[in-house]
Amino acid sequence: MTRNNPIISRRNVLRTAAGAALVSVAGCLTDDGDSGTPGDGTGSPDGEGPLQRVAVEGTTLVVELSPDADVDQINLIQPNGELFGTRDVAAGVQQVTFEIGTAYEPGEYRVVALKGEETVTESTTDIVPEIQIQDVGLYRNNPDKPWDEVYGDTETDRKKNGEAFVTVANVGSGPDAVVELLFSGDVPNPIEDPRGGGIYDAEQVVIAPGETTDLYSSSFPFGTETENGMGCSPDGNSGQFTVTVETRVAGNRISKSYEVQYSGSDDMTDCEVTITEA
Numbered sequence: 001m002t003r004n005n006p007i008i009s010r011r012n013v014l015r016t017a018a019g020a021a022l023v024s025v026a027g028c029l030t031d032d033g034d035s036g037t038p039g040d041g042t043g044s045p046d047g048e049g050p051l052q053r054v055a056v057e058g059t060t061l062v063v064e065l066s067p068d069a070d071v072d073q074i075n076l077i078q079p080n081g082e083l084f085g086t087r088d089v090a091a092g093v094q095q096v097t098f099e100i101g102t103a104y105e106p107g108e109y110r111v112v113a114l115k116g117e118e119t120v121t122e123s124t125t126d127i128v129p130e131i132q133i134q135d136v137g138l139y140r141n142n143p144d145k146p147w148d149e150v151y152g153d154t155e156t157d158r159k160k161n162g163e164a165f166v167t168v169a170n171v172g173s174g175p176d177a178v179v180e181l182l183f184s185g186d187v188p189n190p191i192e193d194p195r196g197g198g199i200y201d202a203e204q205v206v207i208a209p210g211e212t213t214d215l216y217s218s219s220f221p222f223g224t225e226t227e228n229g230m231g232c233s234p235d236g237n238s239g240q241f242t243v244t245v246e247t248r249v250a251g252n253r254i255s256k257s258y259e260v261q262y263s264g265s266d267d268m269t270d271c272e273v274t275i276t277e278a
Contacts, residue, residue, distance in 0.1 A: 050065055050121055051064075062095060070115055074086070075110075078104075100127065109127050111125065162221065167212060169212040171210075173209050178204060183241060184244065201216075236264075242256065256277075
């Protein structure tokens with residue numbers, strides 16, 4: 001398997017609204033060192049045996065060992081049974097890491113601790129991302145967002161009225177990356193962005209488990225009115241649009257629909273746009 005380091009936007013930090021970058025996903029260890037998997041999917045900081053904690057931090061799987069662990073190698077086994085990687089454990093070392101990035105196979109992984117060729121203990125953990133669309137909005141309704149820092153100069157009415165964000169959250173147990181952002185339906189500018197994946201200033205945005213992030217659109221979906229007349233006008237109109245994000249790890253396309261109502265001038269300078277979940 002090819003495992004590439006994630007390409008992170010230089011402004012990705014601006015897109016992180018909230019969330020913990022640390023999600024523990026390991027099974028709890030029993031008193032005799034055998035592995036088990038708790039129902040809540042959390043790690044076991046008080047685990048017994050050599051494997052004290054197995055957790056995903058960002059795009060890295062962290063394995064913490066007890067101070068008296070008598071092991072010299074940690075293997076990480078993929079869901080298909082193939083070896084993902086091996087880490088030697090020198091005397092006194094209590095932590096090893098595996099960079100899983102955003103090109104891994106989601107599923108159940110096994111962490112195997114060995115002494116020589118003998119297995120001392122092992123633990124299983126699910127590393128499965130789950131991206132959800134939580135919110136969508138545009139400049140005029142959310143001026144507190146860091147628009148100027150993301151887009152740069154936003155003095156023109158066209159840009160200010162067309163800029164949009166989509167809030168996504170990773171509620172799963174593994175990292176993922178959004179590689180495409182699309183708007184379709186009754187928005188003034190429902191085009192597939194010819195400049196890339198529709199995310200401003202990024203080929204992909206990495207989202208760690210437990211993290212919530214704002215994606216900023218590069219296609220200005222609420223910009224210039226299209227031929228079908230959708231958008232602001234003195235008479236007002238309404239419709240429905242769909243936001244779609246594509247993820248890298250499993251290649252999923254996640255969509256969510258919203259109702260939209262436009263009222264006001266057709267030049268967008270005096271326009272009210274109300275967005276609600278469909």
